[in-house]
Amino acid sequence: MSTYVQPVAPTEGRLGHLTPEQTEKLQQFWVRLHDIFDGKTQFDQTAPSSFKGQTRDEDTPATPAPEKKSGGWFGRGKAAEAPKEKAADVVAPAPRFSGADIQKAFWKLTMMDHPDLIILKFIRARKWNLDDAMKMFLNALKWRIVERVDELIELSDSELDEKYPKFIEQMRIGKGYLRGADPLGRPMSVVNTRLHHKSDQPPETIHRFTLHTMECGRLVLGSGSETVIVIFDLSNFGLDNMDWGFVRLFVQCFESYYPETLGVCVVHRAPFVFWGLWKLIQPLLDPVVASKFVFTRNNAELHKVIPRDRLPITHYEGLDDWKYEYVPGTPDENAPMKDLAKKEELLAERHALEAQFESVTREWNKNINGKNSSERDEVAKSLREQYARLTPYVRAKNLYQRLGVAHDGQVTWTYNVKA
Structure with missing residues (x-):
């Protein structure tokens, strides 16, 4: 039922x-x-x-x-490049x-x-x-x-990977991806925090990958839909998975640069160690954005927020027989x-x-x-x-x-x- x-x-x-x-x-x-x-x-x-x-x-x-x-x-085309000088000699206008x-x-x-x-x-x-x-x-x-x-x-993808090392790896391991939409047509973005370790890739790579996912999210907004659902899966989350740079980016994007885009932010299976961090994160949030956070302790509670037929069987005990897999681009696409x-x-x-x-x-x-x-x-x-x-x-x-x-x-x- x-x-x-x-x-x-x-x-x-x-x-x-x-x-x-x-x-x-x-x-x-x-x-x-x-x-x-x-x-x-x-x-x-x-x-x-x-x-x-x-x-x-x-x-x-x-x-x-x-x-x-x-x-x-x-x-x-590339923008005109200024003559290269030592940072100590010149300040970029x-x-x-x-x-x-x-x-x-x-x-x-x-x-x-x-x-x-x-x-x-x-x-x-x-x-x-x-x-x-x-x-x-x-x-x-x-x-x-x-x-x-x-x-x-x-x-x-390959050009971004060349410019930002390990860009494709973020997608390949399934660190963050878009999958399905709720009955209101809001696409769902899943963030697997247990797969993120700040030192595994350059900071700029995760920065660009996050913005890339935001732009992909716009492309999969159905006609009439304006917001998205973000699911932070904190299963097996530890302090080594915490990245304050990403938190700041996430908060500023939804508050300032993609306003009125966050429908619901589901924090799923948050462990005890997370709640100390939450006391530091919450003051950073605009009250309107903070009101969109929902905390689910287990899959049964998650099913109240996301229909089971839109959730994978594996890990979420949903009804969708699906598993994430990155499909690489082809040379002529x-x-x-x-x-x-x-x-x-x-x-x-x-x-x-x-x-x-x-x-x-x-x-x-x-x-x-x-x-x-x-x-x-x-x-x-x-x-x-x-x-x-x-x-x-x-x-x-x-x-x-x-x-x-x-x-x-x-x-x-x-x-x-x-x-």
Whole structure:
């Protein structure tokens, strides 16, 4: 007999469920954003500071310059390199971002989503205070440039492994992976903490692997879903598995850079030694994020949070006869990325749709009346459909595309349920 208690999908402040007052706030945010795009409004042009305790690769300055515009929307060319000098002789200048840089980063972030969906996450995270929401939003876009998030989409597993030693090993051993979704369509990310030892790989590798998993999670969000479930499996957890750098990264990502994305964080089978650490972790959490933590002592309690038919038989006593296995890439799987003519054709089509969406949005904002625009929604649908066709040409295949979970803009999880 199932013990699962299905949660109610939130609708407050979500796309398709906005009140006239909330729609007005959204319109006002777009007016401000367009003023920044157009260079009419001044904003903090400096980059956000990097995560404390994270070691950057030695070829990357502490505050790297933003991408050159000539690199293309999903350009893979290397940015111009500054002459190499001794660290004691020169301090890398802090990058400064223009409105055009922010506009480009925004559309790269949007991918298959309705642009309003992205913006509303930041507005809700700041409780509809537009000043705070805009500051948070701009900081996240600048952070994506500084963190080079695009390379995690554009480079293949083998290319990432070459750049970040032992990158593939993180996937091969199953340290962290995405598997299935709950009845609300929220994909589930499993983190096997017992497999992590901080000294087993460079800090930058686990940093990049974590962000790579976050970006893969966005690709397997089903239509209408906005949040994910994270399961921290603490079975056999010991102090040697603790990594404060990862904890800081996890907290800052869900609080600042992927807001309103964490649905539930399940801490499973936490041993006695964990609770001393939890007293140090909890104060780091925003109260809203902290409220999303659920603690399950055993599999029976886990089954109340995750349906048994979505959990593997092995280890979790679920009903799904499945075991994680890393499927490596093939030499020719990213051949479309080399078809530059087709890529440029599709990118031109994409940019035209982006311009169309902005044009109808500017027209919509001429009358701040709290009414929705069906024309904008139709263009957003075209953006989603077009991104499915563009994907093979601008992003390298990842594990979940190889497994057939994410294909042609659709998300399909299969379960081998045993009675």
